[in-house]
Amino acid sequence: MRGSPLAQILVAVGMMAASIVLAFLMVMRLIEPTLGLCFATFFLTLAGFILGIIGMVQYIRPRRGDGD
Numbered sequence: 001m002r003g004s005p006l007a008q009i010l011v012a013v014g015m016m017a018a019s020i021v022l023a024f025l026m027v028m029r030l031i032e033p034t035l036g037l038c039f040a041t042f043f044l045t046l047a048g049f050i051l052g053i054i055g056m057v058q059y060i061r062p063r064r065g066d067g068d
Contacts, residue, residue, distance in 0.1 A: 008055030015048030 022041045026033035
């Protein structure tokens, strides 16, 4: 993936925050909890988590060799 690792981490945090807000709104019945929206919320959380892990690995990996 292109882009800076910090940007990937920020996008991942945004995706996970959006999924939490959507899930909360569905629980409070402010938006109708349809099957498609539930799956979209789940996959938004999963994609944010994976993107965040990739961003952290890319952020940490170049800095590991500096101490050698």
